Amino acid sequence: MKLIKRTYTYTAKWMIPVIIIGSVFCFYMIEYISYEETDEFLTYEMQRLIDYHEAHNDLPEFHQVANILPDVRFEKPMFKDTLMLEPGDNEMVPYRELYFTISHNGNDQTLVLRHLLIGRDDIAEGTLLIILGLMFLITVFLYIMVNSIAGKIWNPFYQTLDKLVKFKISGPLPEFPATAIDEFQSLNTTLDTLLKKIADDYRHNKEFGENASHELQTHLAIIRANTEKLLNSPDTSLELEELQKIYTASTKLSQVQKSLTLLSKINNREYSNPVKVDFRKTVEQAFEIFTEAITIREISVDKHLRACTLTMDAGLAEILVNNLVKNAVKHNIQNGTIRIILSPVELTIENSGLPFNGNADMLLERFAKGKSGNIGIGLAIVKQICELYNFRISYTVSEQAEHKISIFFPQK
Amino acid sequence: MKLLIVEDNLKLLDAITETLVAEKFLCETSANYPDAHEKIVMYNYDIMVIDINLPGGSGLDLIQEIKLQNPATGIIVISARNSLDNKLEGFDLGADDYLTKPFDMAELVARIKSLIRRRNFAGTSIVSFGDISIDTTRREVTANSQKIDLTKSEYDILLFFFSNPGRVLTRESIAEHIWGDNMDLADSFDFIYSHMKNLRKKITSTGCDDPIKAVYGVGYKFELA
Numbered sequence: 057m058k059l060i061k062r063t064y065t066y067t068a069k070w071m072i073p074v075i076i077i078g079s080v081f082c083f084y085m086i087e088y089i090s091y092e093e094t095d096e097f098l099t100y101e102m103q104r105l106i107d108y109h110e111a112h113n114d115l116p117e118f119h120q121v122a123n124i125l126p127d128v129r130f131e132k133p134m135f136k137d138t139l140m141l142e143p144g145d146n147e148m149v150p151y152r153e154l155y156f157t158i159s160h161n162g163n164d165q166t167l168v169l170r171h172l173l174i175g176r177d178d179i180a181e182g183t184l185l186i187i188l189g190l191m192f193l194i195t196v197f198l199y200i201m202v203n204s205i206a207g208k209i210w211n212p213f214y215q216t217l218d219k220l221v222k223f224k225i226s227g228p229l230p231e232f233p234a235t236a237i238d239e240f241q242s243l244n245t246t247l248d249t250l251l252k253k254i255a256d257d258y259r260h261n262k263e264f265g266e267n268a269s270h271e272l273q274t275h276l277a278i279i280r281a282n283t284e285k286l287l288n289s290p291d292t293s294l295e296l297e298e299l300q301k302i303y304t305a306s307t308k309l310s311q312v313q314k315s316l317t318l319l320s321k322i323n324n325r326e327y328s329n330p331v332k333v334d335f336r337k338t339v340e341q342a343f344e345i346f347t348e349a350i351t352i353r354e355i356s357v358d359k360h361l362r363a364c365t366l367t368m369d370a371g372l373a374e375i376l377v378n379n380l381v382k383n384a385v386k387h388n389i390q391n392g393t394i395r396i397i398l399s400p401v402e403l404t405i406e407n408s409g410l411p412f413n414g415n416a417d418m419l420l421e422r423f424a425k426g427k428s429g430n431i432g433i434g435l436a437i438v439k440q441i442c443e444l445y446n447f448r449i450s451y452t453v454s455e456q457a458e459h460k461i462s463i464f465f466p467q468k
Numbered sequence: 469m470k471l472l473i474v475e476d477n478l479k480l481l482d483a484i485t486e487t488l489v490a491e492k493f494l495c496e497t498s499a500n501y502p503d504a505h506e507k508i509v510m511y512n513y514d515i516m517v518i519d520i521n522l523p524g525g526s527g528l529d530l531i532q533e534i535k536l537q538n539p540a541t542g543i544i545v546i547s548a549r550n551s552l553d554n555k556l557e558g559f560d561l562g563a564d565d566y567l568t569k570p571f572d573m574a575e576l577v578a579r580i581k582s583l584i585r586r587r588n589f590a591g592t593s594i595v596s597f598g599d600i601s602i603d604t605t606r607r608e609v610t611a612n613s614q615k616i617d618l619t620k621s622e623y624d625i626l627l628f629f630f631s632n633p634g635r636v637l638t639r640e641s642i643a644e645h646i647w648g649d650n651m652d653l654a655d656s657f658d659f660i661y662s663h664m665k666n667l668r669k670k671i672t673s674t675g676c677d678d679p680i681k682a683v684y685g686v687g688y689k690f691e692l693a
Binding site for chain 2: 269270271272273274275276277278279280281282284285287288296297299300303304306307310311314345346347348349351352378382386434
């Protein structure tokens with residue numbers, strides 16, 4: 057969820073108690089004020105009547121006296137709420153009454169002043185209107201406020217984020233804009249240090265790989281060239297077998313080194329030239345390389361290829377498919393079978409082979425040990441490429457010794 | 469045929485030169501960029517073998533320079549860098565072939581001879597050895613005056629032998645020649661064995677003597693009986 061949306065949600069949640077407490081408060085406040093004002097009005101009227109009575113021993117011509125109760129005495133003026141039927145709309149309406157006693161010609165006369173009160177339903181209605189109006193205003197202002205504040209305050213954050221998202225390890229380091237907000241400044245500085253360290257490590261790692269590879273391969277080339285020379289020497293007293301061992305070991309070593317370099321390069325994302333790759337064509341080409349090997353082993357091939365285009369590095373696509381086909385040919389048996397299915401969703405290659413007990417997924421690891429010793433690194437490269445492109449890969453071996461590798465392409 | 473070999477590792481340079489001199493090529497050598505650059509400007513070469521990583525500069529720049537000086541020169545790049553980019557860049561600049569270190573001398577010789585054939589320096593595309601001859605443009609093989617049909621790998625192996633007569637070709641070397649990086653060598657020996665068997669059968673069926681000799685535990689050798 058977006059930061060700003062989150063801000064709205066949280067703000068909205070906090071508005072709920074504000075609305076409830078505000079409504080209750082508003083309601084009682086209006087009610088209180090309404091009583092206050094009515095009581096005040098009645099008290100003034102009472103005072104006027106008492107004053108007038110004292111001066112003229114009579115009631116003024118215009119007064120609010122609703123009732124006179126003779127021979128009833130209240131020590132102190134008394135307020136009272138009452139409901140009376142309003143004949144107009146035939147409903148009970150609240151009134152406020154003030155009872156007070158004056159002494160008229162020696163007799164106690166209790167006067168009753170009466171004034172209409174604001175009904176609770178009217179107060180509730182008013183409260184609702186006020187709160188709604190207020191809410192509307194608050195919402196409008198909050199929206200504008202959050203938007204403008206988020207825009208201003210979070211702007212450096214979004215810029216940093218944007219640069220981070222676009223950052224590629226092989227590319228130049230991003231430059232984060234300076235900001236006056238301490239936290240973001242600290243974030244940027246920390247990221248700067250971190251990225252610099254990562255980029256340095258990456259570069260060192262790459263350089264080390266390149267140097268190691270260069271030195272190793274050059275010297276292996278010397279070993280190979282000289283062994284080859286000895287193998288061709290007319291001096292038959294030479295121990296050919298030992299020479300062959302040196303030669304084989306150096307060949308093997310250089311192959312392993314090449315594979316490891318490739319793995320580390322894939323891991324380092326050094327192959328990042330994505331193009332649209334026609335996988336059907338790649339598969340057909342891979343089979344072409346191994347046609348003769350397939351014929352020699354008399355392997356029957358069953359191809360179900362549908363069009364499938366993926367965006368990835370062309371070289372890696374080739375390595376991926378070649379390794380899979382090679383694996384299927386290499387670990388096959390005489391008169392065996394290969395079945396390959398390609399669709400926009402998956403690439404599955406199934407081949408007959410030797411029975412395998414244990415976790416077939418282990419065969420995808422580097423230098424996994426098979427029955428015949430080291431089974432190499434080809435599938436580890438396949439796995440690494442799959443990981444790079446978020447392809448899911450599975451390796452299963454059935455009881456009939458059918459080896460099956462499936463790669464599922466992510467669907468957009 | 470005049471060759472210039474540019475390689476900074478002197479031991480490897482020696483090994484290459486020795487092999488190529490034995491093949492009757494006229495070889496000049498250079499171990500660094502300035503020296504190689506000077507030679508390119510001053511002399512003409514038919515073929516150049518160039519390492520990319522050189523003290524004092526990049527072999528890629530040398531390729532550009534040769535293309536300027538003498539575009540007819542055939543160029544073979546040898547590099548320890550296996551990166552695809554380098555390979556592509558090399559080809560873009562006009563390199564004719566690319567070999568990654570370490571490579572067999574037999575392979576280098578085969579590539580040079582193949583380049584010579586493609587450039588048609590010798591004026592013919594037919595190579596012969598004993599009773600067997602190969603027309604490299606039409607990819608046709610004749611033995612004892614009879615045409616024989618070879619599969620792609622068999623043809624490649626035979627041509628590889630033709631480039632290196634009398635030299636022991638190891639099984640690894642043959643496997644690399646056919647499959648490049650696409651096959652784990654140890655696993656390919658069965659296939660090599662089958663190819664050899666078929667190739668011998670096809671040649672001897674014409675009445676030709678079997679020119680392929682097995683060198684026990686090592687590989688094969690092509691020579692006339």
